[in-house]
Amino acid sequence: MPELTRDTIVAFLGDIFARRGGEEYLGEPVTMAQHMLQGATFAQQQGFSEEIIVAALLHDIGHFTSEFGTYNPDDTQDRHHEDAGAAVLGAFFPTLVTDCVRYHVAAKRYLCATQPSYFERLSDASVHSLNLQGGPMSAAEVAAFSANPNLAEIIQVRHLDEAGKVADMETPDFAHFAPMVQRVVDRHLKGTP
Template sequence: MEKVAFRQMKEGTREEYVFLERLDDEFNQGLVDRILVALRNLEQSLSGYQVTRLEHSLQAAARAEADGADDDMIVAALLHDLGDELAPYNHSQLPAAIIRPYVRGEVTWVVHHHGLFQQFYYAHHFGGDPNERDRYRDHPWFQSCVDFCERYDQAAFDPDYPTPPLEHFEPVLRRVLSRTPFDPAVIGEEHSLEA
């Protein structure tokens, strides 16, 4: 079989879906390679800073690594701005969706909310509320997101910070994204991303 015969999903046979599942599995083996390409594309996005968006991402991951963060948080720091190109108005949610099957819920929540929490540093310049993040103050992962933003994200715009190349982080990216998706032993207790 080279292609399925159905034109509507409800018409598909078991044989067709087994065939498609095999193709999906083969395609999914290239996830890390596609993410590496997307990270390299950040080299060309969002001008005006002293570092490129890729350098910012690498520096955030380097800061997490130097801080003794675990693999989940290092990958989160590396990928946290991956949505800048394709989802500029909700850039945090795109990388959160990508990592959600592979990391503990806390890390997904932090990445999902980091855009809002980052406003603490600049919203007042535009008449916004820098403390908007406080609506999540009672959430168990509030402080984790505050710490992520303070230690890794907002600090990662320094052109003099010793920052390794993308290849340095490829092994940790492959380790984390090769996990069994949605393994309860990894992702832990599910919490709503909004709560």
């Protein structure tokens, strides 16, 4: 991976979308790029903050940047793409964004434990990955996760994640969101060389 700066991070992310965005997304009827662009588009349409839109756009970037590789429906272990994504973004984005990336998998486990009807809405691929990721949270895990100050936003991004699986949906491309991504980076690094 090249050395990234505030001036190159957005182009780096855009290049990933361009080169690898056409890859299959977890057995769903959308590609990886379509999935993330749909989440960001829904967030923008619903009037969420730029940070939430960017978090939805980048929540699965770890599938591309992780040394663990991408998910496969035949996987028998979790590849922790959420940690890989947060690690790449951590130097450039506010905690709100990186928490939404880092904890979007935990949010699925949390929602399955606290809202049983949520589990019924999961796709087969999402149920498979849930099992690899530890299944619904225990009561102790729910209590610990509930203490995250960004819980509401993490849950918002989780719902956007689940929504972003619409076959043949038209969305803007990464270039549409790139100026917003840069603004989020610049606000976070304001005053930093």
